[in-house]
Amino acid sequence: MDEVVTAVRVLLALVFVASAAGKLRGRGAYARFTAATARLVPHPVAATATRWIAAAVVGAEAAVVVLLVLPVTAAAGFALAAVLLAAFTAAIVRALARGDRAPCACFGDADTPLGPRQVVRNLSLATAALAGLGATLSGGSHLPGATGALFAVAAGCFAALLVVAADDIIELFRP
Structure with missing residues (x-):
């Protein structure tokens, strides 16, 4: 369980790093x-x-x-991530209901119009955050051993890369 919590911490931390950094990349x-x-x-x-x-x-x-980087504050990081992702999802659902499909600038520059895939992405990440929160609160916040930690960090990095690049990956395979 410690490996899963570590992987989810890495996944969410990297996704939020990419999100904040993309928005702060420059004035534009x-x-x-x-x-x-x-x-x-x-x-x-x-x-x-x-x-x-x-x-x-x-x-x-x-x-x-x-908050996610520090083990002692991981639960707060998971909770804040879940709240933010719920708010982002609600905002996207409202926009889609109004017919607004303009890009959200979720990771800075984006040309992909809003759609169901951003809702699914955010709900999936929110579910991961809630699972991490539950595991952390139930005592699953210990650091794994060296091999487990290496695997967990690699899995979290790979998952974060897929999340951040999902729109680009999907566009590669569209007809």
């Missing part, structure tokens, strides 16, 4: 994310509030990473 990336935030938050929200919400999202994503 952050401006696109702020514009996406303005579209995804409930209307009417003032432009100033949208900028604060965008900054809070990036700050919360960074906090998830820090």
